[in-house]
Amino acid sequence: MGEGRGHVVRIDGEAYQRVLGEELRKLRRKRGWTRKDLNDRLQSEISLQTLATYELGTRHCSVVRLVELCVAMEELPQNLLARVHRRVFADEPGRVRLDLPRIVADDQPELIPLRRWAADRLTTATVPELQVELGALDWMAELCGLPANDLLARLHAMSGIRTSP
Numbered sequence: 646m647g648e649g650r651g652h653v654v655r656i657d658g659e660a661y662q663r664v665l666g667e668e669l670r671k672l673r674r675k676r677g678w679t680r681k682d683l684n685d686r687l688q689s690e691i692s693l694q695t696l697a698t699y700e701l702g703t704r705h706c707s708v709v710r711l712v713e714l715c716v717a718m719e720e721l722p723q724n725l726l727a728r729v730h731r732r733v734f735a736d737e738p739g740r741v742r743l744d745l746p747r748i749v750a751d752d753q754p755e756l757i758p759l760r761r762w763a764a765d766r767l768t769t770a771t772v773p774e775l776q777v778e779l780g781a782l783d784w785m786a787e788l789c790g791l792p793a794n795d796l797l798a799r800l801h802a803m804s805g806i807r808t809s810p
Contacts, residue, residue, distance in 0.1 A: 666702035
């Protein structure tokens with residue numbers, strides 16, 4: 646990229662679409678609506694299957710369509726995108742975001758205790774990601790026999806989000 650821009654953030658488009666879909670689905674469900682209810686409120690005609698693929702994150706949603714969905718659900722598009730952005734890119738201060746399915750799918754032998762924990766959490770979690778306190782990360786690192794900074798680097802690598810100088 647250009648000079649003076651600091652670090653480059655690589656966007657995992659698949660993860661972004663999946664989180665956007667989850668946020669759209671949560672917003673619709675929060676209103677107690679079915680996909681048909683939402684579809685009835687849209688300005689343009691789209692199929693229920695298309696709505697489902699947006700919510701699953703398997704189909705890209707144009708900016709205009711996203712705005713239309715937000716207007717129908719009385720949500721400011723910038724607020725929805727801010728939630729998506731926070732979930733995809735940012736850890737809250739003093740916390741680390743964990744992508745439970747990616748942890749479970751990882752095959753690093755040192756992370757077996759963490760994989761077991763993540764698999765257990767997935768059975769009760771309402772979302773596949775959660776944020777944990779840095780103190781919990783220290784405990785997880787100890788359980789895996791790793792320094793905390795090493796575990797943190799591995800977790801960030803697993804998240805699919807890469808930053809480079």
